[in-house]
Amino acid sequence: MTAEIPKIEIISDKEHIGSHKEDQVGWRQDRDAFVKGMKALQESSRTHGIIPKLQPHFMSLKKQGKTSMVYLCSPDTDHVATGLMDLGWGCGYRNCQMLMTYLSKQREENVPILDGVVNIKGLQLLLENAWKEGFDPAGAAQLEHRVYKTHKWIGTTEVYTMLAYLGIRLTLGDSCTILDFDRPTGTNNSHDAMFDWIQSYFEEGCSEEGKLGEADARQQHTGKQKDRVVHITNRPPIYLQHSGHSRTIIGIEILSDGKRNLVMFDPGRRMARSYKKKVSVPEDDMYNSGLLSLNNDEENTSTDTPPEELPDGWLSKMRNLFTVPASNLLRPFRVDSNSIASNPQYQLLVLGEVNELRVTAPTHQCLRWNPNKSFLLSSEERDQNKKIGSFRVV
Template sequence: MNDSCCPICQNLISIHEIERHVNNHFEDDEFSKDMELAQQIALAPPSPPQFDRSFWSNLNPQTVCEGVPESSTSRDQRNNSSSSKDKRKDIDEQICCIFNLQSRETFYKVEGGLVNLLKKCLENENSTSLLSGYVDHFQSIRSEDMGWGCGWRNIQMVSSHLLKERPEARGVLFGGSGYVPDIGSLQRWLEVAWQRGFDTVGSKYFEGKIYGSSKWIGTTECAAVLCSFGLRARIVDFDSKGVKNGVGRACGPMDKFVVRREIDIKEDLAKFGEGSAQNRKGYQALIDWVWDYFSKYEPKESRQRRVLVTNKMPLYFQHQGHSRTIIGIQVKHEKNGRKQYNLLVLDPGHMTEALERSLKENFGWQKFLKRGLHTLRKPQYQLCYVDPGIANVEEIEQLKNLSSVRIEC
C-alpha cells in the first residue's frame, strides 16, 4: 500500500507526499506568528547564568578564560584567536539564554510508574521479558507537534531515563537543570550542538536552523544533542537493502548522512543473541541485537524471574516516517521449540492516559506496546543508545563526527 493516513485531517495521502502534506497543516499565518514571537523571546539578552559553567569548559577545552595574559604570537594567530574567542563567547551567551529560558515539558505522569505497571502485566504471561529502567511517556499533542514531533518526543523519553537513572548524565544534561525540557528548548540545544561542531553534515542539511520549525528529525539529531553534553551516544543501523559502505542518506528527511562501518556478520553477529543464520531472515538480527542489549546488565535480581528490570536505557527506534522508543523485549518459548519475540515499544502517537488505564486494568495494553518480528517491514531501521559515563576531552572531539555500526539483514 502506497498511501498513508494523515494524522491531522485523516485523508489518505501518497507516502511520498505525506511529510509535505502534514507540514502544510502547521504553516498557517497564526502558527508562523507564534513561532516568530517565540524566537524573539528566545533571542532576548540572557540573564546572569545560574548554573555551573565549569561543565561547559570541560566539554569545550578551547574555552579561553577572561583576563589570561596573551602569549607572544603572530598577528594572524592573534586575529584567529580573537575570532575564535568571539565565536565561543557567542555560543556561551546562547547557552546561558537557553538555560534561563527553557521550560520543563508538561506531560501526563503515570501513577506507579509505567515500567512497574508493565512489569506486573508481563508477570501474568508465560514468557521471559527484559525491561529498561525508569522511563516516562511523552505523547504528541495535536495542537503542538502532531505529525512531526515524534523524534523530539523520543528524545524526551530517553532523557527521562538518563535523568532518573544516571547521576553523571543528570549533572550535564540540559545545563544540569534536572528536568526534561520542552521541544522548543530541545531545538535550541540542537542548534548549539551544531555550532559547536557536532554532526556538521546534518547541520548543513538543516542550514544550521531548526528552532521554531516543524521539520522531522531522527536518530542522528538525537545523537548530536546527547553527544554535545559529553554523553556517549551510539547508532546502530539495520539495513535490508544491501547498501554498501560509505556515506548515505538513510530514510526520508531524518537520519541523514551517517558514516557507516560494516561489521563482519559471521564474527560479530554471534554476539547478538541465539539463533542460527537460517532464522536471521528479515529483521531477526535486529531482534537478536535488542535481546542481547538488554541481557547484558548488572543483575539486581535473580535471572530466574519471568520479568527482569535491567539497568539499560531505552532505545531510540527509527524507521522511515516515524520513530518510537523500545523499553524492553519479550520472548515466548513455543511447543515446536521456536522462540516468539515481541519488542516492547512506546509510541508518541498514543495517549498516555489510555496506556496507563490499559496497564492498570491489564486489558488491551498489548496493542499499545507489543510489536512482533512480522511488523518490521521497513527497508531500514536505526537504534540510538548511550553508553555509561562522560566522555573525556579527546573522546568528545571524536563524538562530533557521528558514525554507526551497520548490520545487513
C-alpha cells in the same frame, strides 16, 4: 528570526591546567546552566512509572501459556506523548525527551547526569546551537541550519547531535556512531539480527552485579532470580528509527512459541488512565479497572442492598463485564516481528558505550554494551565526536 541561546564554554585540556575531575565539574556546571535556561517539558505530556505496571500484565500472559520471558529497561524511563502542536512531525523530539527522562534520574559522583528535560522549542534551539559549534555539519546543511519554530522532521543524527552537545556518550569504542541494521536478515524480511542484539543487550543487564533493577535485585537476594518471568533491569532505553517514524525500545518479550515482540514506547500513543494512576496493579489474570472503580465508589451509591446480600454470581458477572484482557492493556507497547519486517532498514541509538569484541562471530554478536563506562563525555571527547558515523551491523 531565530532566538539566540548562550554558548556553552568548553575549556580544552591544553587551555586548562588541572585534573580531569575539575574539567568535568566545570563542564557540568555550564551544561546545567544551559538546560535550566530552557523551558521544561510539560508534565501533562509525561507519564511516570509505567514500566513496573507492565509486569503483572506480562505475568498474566505467562499464566495463559503465551509468554516465556520478558526483559525491560530501567523503570526510570518515562513515556512522553506527542501533543496537538507537534502531531505528525514531533516523534524524534519526543523520543529524545524519553531518553532524557532516563538520564535525568541517573547520577555520577552524586550529581544528576542531566538536570531536567526541556521542551521541543528548547531542543530546537539546542540543535541549532550545536550546529553552530560544528556538530554534524552535513545534517545542518540538509536542514538549512534552522529548525526553531518549524515543523521539520528530525531523525537519529539530530537526536545524537543534541545529546552529544550536552556531553552525553553515544559511542562505539572511541567514535560516535549509530548502529545501522540496513537490511533484513531472516525469512519473510524479518530483522532477526536486530532482535538478537536487542535481546542480548537486555539479557546481559540481568547479570550485572550492583546494576540490577530493584525487582530483580530483590529476587536475586531471595534466590528466586532464575524463576522470574519479567526482568526489570537498569539498562537504558534505546532509540529506534525507521523511515517516517521513531520509537523508544524499553524491552523485549520472548513468546512461548519462540517468536519475539519488541516492547516500545510510541510517542504517538496516549497512555490509558490505568497507567497514570498511582495505584498498585493486582497480579491477576485480568486487570479490572472498572471493578476497582465500582468498589471505590461503593460508599456513595444509594442502593439499599448491602454487597453481602447480592444474588449469587453478581460479583462474577460484574467482574467479567469490566475486566480488560492483559493482551489489550499491553497492545500499545508490543510490536511483533511481522510489523518490524514492514520496514527494510532500522537505526539504533544507544546511550553509553558499545564495544566491538575481537571474536570470530557474526558482527551483531560481537557488539557489547559497556556498563562501566560513564555516560558523560570529557570536553576532549565531546570535541572529537562532532562528526557522526554509522556502523553497519549486518
